[in-house]
Amino acid sequence: MTETIAFQGKALCPSRSELGEGPTYDPHTDTLYWFNILGKELHELSLSSGQKTVHALPFKASVLARIDGDRQLIASERGLMIRDVRTGAFDLHVELEPAHMGNRSNDGRVHPSGALWIGTMGLKAQDGAGSIYHVAQGTVTRLFTGISIPNAICFSADGTTGYFTDTRVNRIMRVSLDPATGLPAGEAQVFADTSGRPGGSDGAVCDNEGNVWNARWGQSCIERYAPDGELIARYALPTSRVSCPAFVGAKADRLVATTAFEGATAEERQSDTLAGTLFDLGITVSGRHEPAYRL
Helix, strand or coil: EEEEEECCCCCEEEECEEEEEEEEEECCCCCEEEEEECCCCEEEECCCCCCEEEEEECEEEEEEEECCCEEEEEEECEEEEEEEEEECCCCEEECCHHHHHEEEEEEEEEEECCCCCEEEEEEECCCCCCCEEEECCCCEEEEEEECCEEEEEECCCCCCCCEEEEEEEEEEEEEEEECCCCCEECCCCEEEEEECCCCCEEEEECCCCEEEEEEECCCCCCEEEECCCCCEEECCCCCCEEEEEECCCCCCCCCEEEEEEHHHHHHHHHHHHCCCCEEEEECCCCCCCCCCCCC
């Protein structure tokens, strides 16, 4: 029986997001970023000073990647945008899909090669409306299509393995990659079949030891899988809708997670008062910092 580890962490930020997603940490500035997708907000928290800033966005966005000290890549419903860190101004980097498709960005992550994997989904989560793309220096390649809710995009430390899921299908997939490019070098295979269990496989990160840490939407936990796909442990959180983890800190040895209250009933909102909060799990992990997007 899989061990469940009681929550021993804390809330890092009192603000609550309807759909908290896309947490990422910049070790150069000791800053944690995450999104409230439906609220069109980018949240910025200095871990050293505790200073918090919320940036209003002109679009729904879900993923942030460092480019350099002056620029960030933002995945949004309008495509991939370059954000000026100082002014907050946006310039279009590349479109992913035509606007008439009615999609938005969802989960994504930068591969060690500097290429981005980014998923799209329908604004109403229509069946099969989304895809997962590989973007390298502005060149867009569609990798997987017919996906309803793309999630769990992450990579092994050496860049030879990629992971992803369609939360509606609830099977975490694994695919061999060319470590120099981040492009698939084989067919995707099932890594962990979670379709027979309650909840949904959501965002994920892969640590230095090859363990995959996957947020379990609707089940108040993050699950840790061994490199062979075996479920090792569940780490409890004090709210139901857990969306995505991230490694933070100078040594990337802490784990945080975004949560949400999207889809909650009035009764659930009243009883689950921490829904939408950002949490530090209070555990020590063998994490790693996210690579920059190679422009």
